[in-house]
Amino acid sequence: MNFELRHLEGFVALAEELHFARAAERLHIAQPALSQQIQKLESVLGVQLLIREKRRTRLTHVGELFLVEARRTLVQAKTAQAVADRARRGESGRLRVAYMPTTSSGPFLAMLADFRDRHAGIEVDLLELPLGTTSQPPDVDVAFISRIGSIDCPEGAILSVEPFIAALPAKHRLASHAVIEIADLADDPFVFLDLADCAEWAQTVHDMCTTAGFRPRVTHRVCQVSTQLMSVAAGLGVALVPASTEGLRREGVAFVPLKGPTAKVTGAALWSGSDSSPVLARFVASLRTEDVRGVPGEVVPA
Structure with a gap:
């Protein structure tokens, strides 16, 4: 079978007009060219689609049946083209996203939710990363990670840079203070994140304490910040946490x-510079507007 969509378009136009001159004018082609298209179509199919008479043109029975399928094929072709155009513009497709479930991820997830609301044709697959992840996994389009210090990400956007703050039991002697020093907590038990899962975070808090002049007395180790706050609320100890953790507003802390x-x-947020996905490009454009590097008044990593 060797005919093109233009042959079907010519046949449908002629079947609806039943007049070669009017059909050719509708298609903006010469009448002989339309006649050649119909002859080619009939030759390829091996059937007669039209009966040509001096005063009129009419469909054969085969032509009537073929017209139904020809129309359906043209509609499907237009639908396929529209789907391809939307995908090319990044308006449809799939975005594979991974993130670390830290409080720092809040702005990123809010941006992702807004992106999904504005682009209903894009499916978003969300994967949770373990704490301590330092790079973009190869099987995702974009990843959000949190880590201590700076992140070298030429293909990425720095979305937040925040200090540590103290999380204290609500009835702690220092709970009502406007600001405290780390050394003020030298005599308190500490709730740490587990070394096996969050070695970098635990080591950082340990180093801040030793810099303040004391070795922290760690009485509890947990795997998640949420569990860490539960322990603090229960009065089991104090903790040093990223400032965004305050957004959790845990009762008793x-x-x-x-x-x-x-x-x-x-x-x-990290992504691959070699990924040519139009969907990723559309999301990256929104991420770049939130990059805090070089923004006046923002703190940037040392």
């Missing part, structure tokens, strides 16, 4: 800023 410089937590 008081969040107090720390005086002086602390380690910084950087939140970044």
Whole structure:
């Protein structure tokens, strides 16, 4: 079978007009060209589609049956073209996203939700990353990670840079203070994130304490920040957490800023520069507008 969509378009136009001149004018082609298209179509199919008479043109029975399928094929072709055009423009397709479930991920997830609301034709697959992930997994389009210090991400956007603050039991002696020093917590038991799952985070808090002049007395280790706050609320100890953790507003926990410089937590969205996905390009455009590097008044990683 060797005919093209233009042959079907010519046949449908002629079947609806039943007049070669009017059909040719409708298609903006010469009448002989239309006649050649119909002859080609009939030759390929091996059937007669039209009966040509001096005063009129009419469909054969085969032509009537073929007209139904020809129309259906043209509609499907237009639908396929529209789907391809939307995909080319990044208006449909799939976006594979991974993120670390830290409080720093809040702005990123809010941006993702807004993106999904504005682009209903794009399916978003969401994967949770373990704490401590430092790079973009190869099987996702974009990943949000949080880590201590700076993140080298030429193909990425820095979305947040935040200090540590103290999380204290609500009835702690320092809970009502406007600001405290890390050294003020030297005699308190600490709730740490587990070394096996969050070695970098646990080591950072340990280093901040030793810099303040004491070795932290760790009485509990947990795997998640949410569990860490539950332990603090229960009065089992104090914790040093990223400032965005305050957004969780855990009952029984008081969040107090720390005086002086602390380690910084950087939140970044990473993607591959070699990925030519139009969907990714559309999402990356929105991420770039939120990059805090070089924004006046913003803290940037050291």
